[in-house]
Amino acid sequence: MPLNDYEIVIGLEVHAELKTDSKIFCGCTTEFGGEPNSHVCPVCLGLPGVLPVLNEKAMDYTITAGLALNCEISPYSKFDRKQYFYPDLPKAYQISQYNDFLLCKSGWIEVASGNGELKKVRINRVHLEEDAGKTVHSGTGILDSDYGQQDYNRCGVPLIEIVGEPDLRSAQEAKEYLEKLRTLLLYTGISDCKMEEGSLRCDANISLRPKGAKEFGILAEIKNLNSFKAVQSALEYEAERQAELYDKGEKMFKQTRAWDENKGVTVLMRSKEGASDYRYFPEPDLVPMVIDDERLQRLRNTIPELPDSRKRRYMEIWGLPEYDANLISGSRELADYFEAAVKEYGEAKAVSNWVMVELMRLLNQEKIEITAVKITPAALAKMLKLIDAGTISGKIAKTVFEEMFMTGKDPEAIVQEKGLVQISDSGELAAIAKKVIDANPQSAADYLGGKAQALGFLVGQMMKETKGRANPAMVNELLRKELEQRK
Amino acid sequence: MELYQKTAHELQQLIAAKEVKAVEVAESVLERARQAEPKIHAFVTLAEEEAYQAARRVDEAVSKGVKLPPLAGIPVAIKDNISTAGLRTTCASKILENYIPPYDATVIAEIRNQMMVLVGKTNMDEFAMGSSTENSGLFTTRNPWDIEAVPGGSSGGSAAAVCADETILALGSDTGGSIRQPAGYCGIVGLKPTYGRVSRYGLVAYASSLDQIGPLTKDVTDCALLLQAIAKYDPKDSTSVNQPAPDYLQEMKKGAKGLRIGLAKEYLGEGISLPVKDAVQNGVKVFKDLGAEIVEVSLPHTEYALAAYYIIAPAEASSNLARYDGVRYGHRTSQKVSDAVELFMKTRQEGFGAEVKRRIMTGTYVLSSGYYDAYYLKAQKVRTLIRNDFDNAFKSCDLILTPTTPSVAFKIGSKTKDPLEMYLEDIFTVTCNLAGLPGISISGGFDNGMPIGLQMLGPLFKEEILLRAAYGFEQATDFHKKRPEI
Numbered sequence: 001m002p003l004n005d006y007e008i009v010i011g012l013e014v015h016a017e018l019k020t021d022s023k024i025f026c027g028c029t030t031e032f033g034g035e036p037n038s039h040v041c042p043v044c045l046g047l048p049g050v051l052p053v054l055n056e057k058a059m060d061y062t063i064t065a066g067l068a069l070n071c072e073i074s075p076y077s078k079f080d081r082k083q084y085f086y087p088d089l090p091k092a093y094q095i096s097q098y099n100d101f102l103l104c105k106s107g108w109i110e111v112a113s114g115n116g117e118l119k120k121v122r123i124n125r126v127h128l129e130e131d132a133g134k135t136v137h138s139g140t141g142i143l144d145s146d147y148g149q150q151d152y153n154r155c156g157v158p159l160i161e162i163v164g165e166p167d168l169r170s171a172q173e174a175k176e177y178l179e180k181l182r183t184l185l186l187y188t189g190i191s192d193c194k195m196e197e198g199s200l201r202c203d204a205n206i207s208l209r210p211k212g213a214k215e216f217g218i219l220a221e222i223k224n225l226n227s228f229k230a231v232q233s234a235l236e237y238e239a240e241r242q243a244e245l246y247d248k249g250e251k252m253f254k255q256t257r258a259w260d261e262n263k264g265v266t267v268l269m270r271s272k273e274g275a276s277d278y279r280y281f282p283e284p285d286l287v288p289m290v291i292d293d294e295r296l297q298r299l300r301n302t303i304p305e306l307p308d309s310r311k312r313r314y315m316e317i318w319g320l321p322e323y324d325a326n327l328i329s330g331s332r333e334l335a336d337y338f339e340a341a342v343k344e345y346g347e348a349k350a351v352s353n354w355v356m357v358e359l360m361r362l363l364n365q366e367k368i369e370i371t372a373v374k375i376t377p378a379a380l381a382k383m384l385k386l387i388d389a390g391t392i393s394g395k396i397a398k399t400v401f402e403e404m405f406m407t408g409k410d411p412e413a414i415v416q417e418k419g420l421v422q423i424s425d426s427g428e429l430a431a432i433a434k435k436v437i438d439a440n441p442q443s444a445a446d447y448l449g450g451k452a453q454a455l456g457f458l459v460g461q462m463m464k465e466t467k468g469r470a471n472p473a474m475v476n477e478l479l480r481k482e483l484e485q486r487k
Numbered sequence: 488m489e490l491y492q493k494t495a496h497e498l499q500q501l502i503a504a505k506e507v508k509a510v511e512v513a514e515s516v517l518e519r520a521r522q523a524e525p526k527i528h529a530f531v532t533l534a535e536e537e538a539y540q541a542a543r544r545v546d547e548a549v550s551k552g553v554k555l556p557p558l559a560g561i562p563v564a565i566k567d568n569i570s571t572a573g574l575r576t577t578c579a580s581k582i583l584e585n586y587i588p589p590y591d592a593t594v595i596a597e598i599r600n601q602m603m604v605l606v607g608k609t610n611m612d613e614f615a616m617g618s619s620t621e622n623s624g625l626f627t628t629r630n631p632w633d634i635e636a637v638p639g640g641s642s643g644g645s646a647a648a649v650c651a652d653e654t655i656l657a658l659g660s661d662t663g664g665s666i667r668q669p670a671g672y673c674g675i676v677g678l679k680p681t682y683g684r685v686s687r688y689g690l691v692a693y694a695s696s697l698d699q700i701g702p703l704t705k706d707v708t709d710c711a712l713l714l715q716a717i718a719k720y721d722p723k724d725s726t727s728v729n730q731p732a733p734d735y736l737q738e739m740k741k742g743a744k745g746l747r748i749g750l751a752k753e754y755l756g757e758g759i760s761l762p763v764k765d766a767v768q769n770g771v772k773v774f775k776d777l778g779a780e781i782v783e784v785s786l787p788h789t790e791y792a793l794a795a796y797y798i799i800a801p802a803e804a805s806s807n808l809a810r811y812d813g814v815r816y817g818h819r820t821s822q823k824v825s826d827a828v829e830l831f832m833k834t835r836q837e838g839f840g841a842e843v844k845r846r847i848m849t850g851t852y853v854l855s856s857g858y859y860d861a862y863y864l865k866a867q868k869v870r871t872l873i874r875n876d877f878d879n880a881f882k883s884c885d886l887i888l889t890p891t892t893p894s895v896a897f898k899i900g901s902k903t904k905d906p907l908e909m910y911l912e913d914i915f916t917v918t919c920n921l922a923g924l925p926g927i928s929i930s931g932g933f934d935n936g937m938p939i940g941l942q943m944l945g946p947l948f949k950e951e952i953l954l955r956a957a958y959g960f961e962q963a964t965d966f967h968k969k970r971p972e973i
């Protein structure tokens with residue numbers, strides 16, 4: 001049967017590294033990169049005798065994430081040891097959190113689903129744990145390498161795991177969900193969510209079942225999803241693959257697969273039958289955590305207005321089109337910038353036009369982040385007011401805006417320095433019109449002879465003469481008047 | 488009397504009065520160690536050079552008239568599971584035989600700051616698992632009272648070194664009796680502080696929720712002094728407790744008068760040798776004479792303690808010892824391996840001794856899914872019951888008097904065949920660790936020339952009560968003054 005007759009069931013497990021200055025259980029920096037094993041100490045190397053001390057900031061960030069994802073926050077939580085042997089795990093256990101006394105559980109977020117409606121996707125839990133190191137293989141991959149080398153710089157970087165419920169029904173939805181999660185984590189400022197640096201990682205569980213079936217199908221876990229596109233492509237591929245197997249009547253088994261970006265296929269890593277036993281038990285080196293109301297309140301206060309609410313406000317109160325509202329609210333920094341400019345200027349529509357068109361164009365062209373932009377919201381507002389006052393034309397404003405973008409100068413100063421003030425004096429403009437007509441007798445004759453389009457040429461000449469500063473609203477009128485007199 | 492025969496409190500007077508130089512003390516102790524070591528085998532590493540350097544610094548400070556910390560210039564031996572920067576820390580295991588730590592345990596930093604003279608690292612049962620040092624992966628330490636007998640364990644090297652005057656003070660660690668039992672077998676003082684009283688940072692973990700570092704000394708006064716030096720809150724150890732320690736020396740001198748001393752029938756029943764029973768009876772008499780009150784108490788869940796201990800300790804050990812995989816430090820197999828898993832297996836196979844492997848396997852088993860509730864969780868519940876027992880008992884008494892062990896030190900090799908028999912050695916000492924309480928063992932008599940240990944258990948963070956009773960007893964008796972001929 002065609003893929004359409006199956007229901008695709010997807011759940012994502014997302015790991016995000018927290019943006020704390022130091023690691024979760026020691027004072028080492030969390031900075032990305034660095035010489036291998038230069039960001040390490042006895043504690044994160046798990047040397048004999050060391051003990052962990054919890055970085056309270058990591059706890060704060062986890063609770064903040066939980067709040068932003070509408071989770072219940074447990075007043076009491078603890079750490080557990082998750083045990084497995086791997087060279088990049090120096091203690092041979094990861095300090096993590098098992099199922100009981102989870103810090104954050106039972107949350108949800110809203111995600112755009114295919115039919116244009118919003119859909120609630122449930123989040124099972126958010127918990128805090130430590131990241132492992134990295135194995136660098138000698139060959140091109142794990143299979144053809146003679147040895148591996150360990151880099152423990154990443155070891156002990158605080159990590160949250162966000163376990164989503166299997167509520168997603170398409171690869172597109174999965175991508176939307178991941179993007180929404182990313183937006184929320186960026187908004188709360190707890191992670192920089194760079195998939196390319198591994199500070200945001202995603203594993204996907206996917207299974208198929210005939211539409212209307214109650215039971216879940218047999219799932220495959222997909223790893224090595226290093227971009228949003230990879231998440232979508234891998235899930236699309238995997239859904240097709242599973243549908244084909246069902247159609248052929250093949251026996252399915254629980255498995256872990258890896259996405260091969262180059263070939264565009266998922267490949268079998270291992271069967272998950274007889275799942276590993278992590279022998280969790282409570283971490284005896286850390287005392288249980290009590291999260292009091294005061295802390296919760298303090299953290300709640302650090303959460304800014306989130307994108308959904310902003311978007312709604314932009315559309316309903318400020319009348320922005322959905323596309324613009326969506327794009328601007330999608331980044332906290334951009335939205336903050338936008339709102340600050342609106343506050344200065346007093347009206348949203350003009351600000352959003354400039355942000356959406358000119359600002360976006362220049363940001364993309366110069367590859368600059370909104371946080372590094374030299375135009376302050378106040379300067380943007382001031383420029384808009386110069387247009388309104390007729391000091392500069394909309395066209396000149398683009399030049400001014402570009403100059404502001406490059407130099408960060410005040411718009412008024414630019415207008416003065418470059419002599420960009422619009423010429424609206426009718427006497428002065430009339431004189432220039434005369435001059436232009438005198439210089440182009442043929443065009444004047446054409447116009448008077450009935451060729452209306454000849455006026456356009458004369459307007460162009462006039463703008464050229466004034467370097468674009470002639471008030472466009474007055475130019476046509478003055479030219480026509482002057483020509484009429486020469487009939 | 489030689490300098491090495493003196494106590495820390497005697498030596499500190501001599502050094503402060505400039506009658507004796509710290510270097511002379513170090514010389515005397517190290518010379519004594521050189522003589523005794525071929526018979527006793529207490530030390531894994533003697534740190535002579537470092538010791539002399541530290542002693543010279545003390546003498547310089549004395550000559551400059553600098554005010555010294557109380558234990559400046561006093562030699563101290565350290566159990567080889569406490570991390571010492573630049574000095575080999577083996578845990579008496581082949582797997583760490585050549586491991587030199589880059590950092591100091593918090594107690595070692597204290598010892599250096601307080602200008603004590605670290606003379607060496609002492610032998611132990613491998614990773615502190617055992618009661619005789621026979622499980623040492625390196626060699627067996629002898630009891631100075633009878634070199635055919637065990638010194639006890641796991642801190643057997645520290646106890647034997649103090650007993651044989653190869654050091655003045657020593658630190659050990661106690662997970663189920665590992666300070667008190669060897670102190671008892673060697674006729675010295677050994678104190679296991681309250682869990683959280685002394686930092687565990689740098690103590691190589693055996694069972695994290697039970698381990699605690701403590702002093703082994705020649706008398707109670709030295710014990711109070713050394714405890715004072717290390718009983719501090721440490722932000723590097725999340726389980727250490729921020730509760731200021733009292734002045735132990737001053738408290739100690741209050742003596743046993745007026746204390747209510749509990750006797751629990753669960754600790755005085757079957758399996759205890761007659762001389763040990765007599766020693767307890769004698770202790771009761773001594774305390775009565777000192778003006779203490781004797782009360783009967785009951786600790787009904789005692790019989791489950793050993794079983795709970797031998798679930799919890801191996802469970803935590805199986806996790807704590809998983810890191811020794813040959814990847815970063817310590818022994819790595821020289822056999823050819825095809826992948827990381829094989830590297831782990833061969834390395835661990837070669838590096839660990841039989842008892843360590845036994846406990847790792849036991850611990851792995853009890854934590855396995857499907858068994859966790861029946862073993863680990865249940866053992867934790869027993870632990871709570873035992874804690875409640877003590878809470879109740881301490882409503883009617885200030886401390887509880889028990890034997891440290893059912894009998895005196897046994898002969899080397901006599902209990903190695905059956906691990907269960909060895910585990911029974913811990914029967915009177917494990918409850919204290921399970922409940923997190925402080926416990927002390929002092930010399931309370933002799934059986935055929937071998938010392939008998941008396942144990943006292945106190946409420947949480949009430950080490951001073953144990954010191955008071957122990958000091959009173961010591962003042963009234965001569966047992967602690969006896970030293971073996973070597």
Ligand SMILES: [Zn+2]
Pocket residue numbers: 023026027028039040041042043044045156
């Ligand atoms: Zn570190």
